[in-house]
Every structure is written in C-alpha cells, then in structure tokens.
Amino acid sequence: MVGERIIDGRGMVPPEPMELTLAALDTLPDGEELLLLLYCEPRPLYGLLAQNGYAHHSHTRPDGTVEVHIKKA
C-alpha cells in the first residue's frame, strides 16, 4: 500500500519547510510519497532533490497553495 506523508510549510519561515522536507526524506520508504504544501514554488529545493535522487511534480491550488509531491526517482 503506497502512503503519503504531509509537511504543511505554509506558516513556516524559510528554510524550515526545506529542512523538514530533507529530514523527512531520510526516512521515506521506497514507493511512498511526501507532500509539501507552500505558498510559493520552492525552486532551490528542486535542485537539491535532483542532486539526491528524488523526483517531484508540483501544481498550484486555486487558493495559491503549491503542492509538491516528492518520491524516490
């Protein structure tokens, strides 16, 4: 069964959401997805994800929240 963990970074000051995301990825099982919620595209995070072998896709909700879905590439 594929699960999903959520980090809601919308009330956090950068780079706290990125720190929590990178820490959560350390224990993310293969096949499981991490969902990061923010009010902006975390462009610097994308480079770090690619560097560490993670794939991501993102989309913006109507309320402006950006959903970033991350899992092992």
Place this chain on the structure above:
Amino acid sequence: MQPGLSFEQAPPISVPFRFFLTAPVFGIAAGLLLLWQGPEALISRWTSTALALTHLLAVGFMLQAMCGALLQMLPVAAGANIWQPRRVTHLTHAGLTIGTLLLVAGFLDGQPLLFQIAVPFMTVSLGAFALIVLIALFRTPAQGPTIIALRIAVFGLIVTISLGATLAATFGWQLALPLIELTHVHAAWGLGGWGLLLLAGVAYLVVPMFQLTPPYPVWLTRSFSVALFFLLTAWSITWLPLERPAGVQAALACAAALLVVIFPAVTLRLQGQRRRKITEPTLLFWRVAMICFIAAVLVVIAQQLIAAVDAYDGLPFLLGALLMVGVFMPVISGMLYKIVPFLNWLHLQRIGKPGLVVPNMRQMIAEPRMMMQFRLHLAALVLLLGATLWTPLVYPGGLALIASCVWLEWNLIVGARNFARFSRELETRLAAEQAAA
C-alpha cells in the same frame, strides 16, 4: 526537472558575496565624505560634494548590493539563468567598483579625464549586465508580478545608465546639454524606475515568505509596476522643450507620488497582519524604510504644491537622506540578513548528503549583531535628518553612518567566515563517514 530551475546553474556563493562585501565600504566612504566636508554637503544638490555623496550611496552601496542579489536571485528564485555568470559577475563588479571610484573622484577633483574613462567603462559593464539580465528575464518560463516588475525595473536601469552616461559625458567632453533637466529624469528613473520597482518586485516574493504576511493584493501586483512605468515616461516627456499646458509636470509628479505611496502603505498593513508576531531585525529595517518612504512622498507632494517648500535649501538633502539612508539602505541591510544566511544554508546543503545535518540559518549571523547595526543605522538616519534643521548634526550623523556600515561589513564577514568554517566541518564529517564505510 522543470526547465530553467536548475540550482546547479546558480552561481557559486562567491558571486553575490563579493558584491555584498564591497557595498558597505562605499557607505563608509560616504560617511567619511560627510565628516570631511561637514555642512558644505548640505548646501545644494549641485555641489561636487553632494554629487559624489549621492553616487557613493546610489551606485557604490545600493546598486552594488542590488546587482549581487539579482545575479544570485534570478536563477534560484525566478528560474532565469544568466548567460556566462562568472564573466558577467567579474565585469559588473569591476564596473561598479572602479566606476564608482572614477565617478566620485571626477566629481571631487573636476578632472574631465576621469569622466572620459568612467563613461565607456561603466556604460559597457553596467549596460552589458542590464541587457543580459533583461534577456534572462524574458527567457525564463516563470511568470507573475515579480517577473513583470523586474523586467520594467531593468529597463529603468538601462534608462538610468544611458542618461547617467550622457550626463557624465557632458563633464568629460564639455558638451552643451540641458544638465538640470537630464539630471531630474536620471534621478527619477534611478530611484523610481529601477530602485522602487526592483524593491516592489522582490517584496511581492520575500515579504510574505520571510515575514509570514498575507500575499500582496492582486490589484496592486498587477497594476503597480505598469502604472508607474507609464507615469514616469509621461513625466519624463514633460522635461522636453515642448509646448505644454501649465501644471502638467506638477500634476504628473503628484500622481506618481500618490501611486508609489500605495506600496509602503500596503506593506506596513501586511506586516501588521503577519501570522507570527515575531519582531526581528529584517522586519524592523523594512518598517523604518516604509515609514521613510511615506515621509519622502509627502515631502515630494508638498514640494509640488507649496512654493516655500520647493524653495527650502535643505530640501534636496532631506529627500536624499530619506530615500537613500531611510529607504534603500535599511531595506538592503534587512534583506542581506536574510539572503546571506539563506545562501550559506543552501550551499552547505549542496556539500552535504541526506542524513548529514547542516547548521541552522540562525547560526550564520547572530541576531543581536543585526539588531546592533539596526540601532546604529537608525541613529545615523535621525541625525542626518536632523542635520537639515541644524547643520552641525552632519558630523555625528556621518560618524553614525560609518559605524552602521562598519557593523554591517563585519556582520557579513562573520557570515562569510561561518560559511567557510561550516563547509570545512561538513567536508571533514563526510570524509570520515566515507572512510568508516
């Protein structure tokens, strides 16, 4: 990966750092010039001292820090990749540093040769920077109000550079051009078309992000930069020697002033609505800047409507102190205290690997150090504003400005040294882990 979002294409950390570490040195030079010339600096905006002082702050401090931040911010935050970032960095940094020295020496010494060297040197280096950044901003897949504001801002920089080069050429080659008219338009595009629009474009992104405020209202972000561009253009045309109805120039100046005052008013309101009521140095720097911004706009409106205000001798120094020491220097200082620790953290992440804990952003520059610089800068601002009423205050004002810039420089050096120390520690830990494995 999405196109144009590669962190790998971001320039090395030394790129922005060299700009950031150079900027306060020109702030110190401005303070020293104030001490050297004393009340002479306040007589008129047209004296060699006033022109040198203006360019030490506007080009030496402000433009230096702005270019460094933009070169780093464009690839990382806006997905706009700069062509040949290392070469552009060397050229721009040299253009700004040597160019400011040549300009200031030219103003103080009056030697046409200094302007004859400064004009081609600064036009090529800064012009190339502006064009390359503008192309990157048009090629990025990213969209939104920040990108639109930045495009117009960089166009404003090109106008400012062109007019500045023309003005400097009149000193270098004794050309007969309308100096006063050109200077008004040059200053308006430099502070409004470039400085303010860059500030607004960056604010749309960083104020909600770092100060946890609600986003800027869409009606503002959609129309502000475009409306200011058209008003500035129309106002600039009124300086041409053409027939026009009386009062058009003052009316356009008042309209532009009323438009721009919306930005600091909305920013202050958003800061009042922030989700975490934490008072930290960057917030305080921004608040002071927005209050000074509103004060400067009120002065400009009074200048247009009341003849006695327009005739007041201290007015140019008052406006210069409000806008440069009161608005742009605090905003830049506040932003540097976010940018430098964030860049440190980000570049340390690149060295590390999953599971290897990177030092926290707060460990890069201690907050009490930033607060100390805030207090020094506030003292400089109050004293320099006071100097428009009682000129001897220019001496303690100049001293406080030097102290503020020395403190800022030292804080940035601490940030750079901490980056070097933490990267050495990370590399050692990484090597030890690899050896153990």
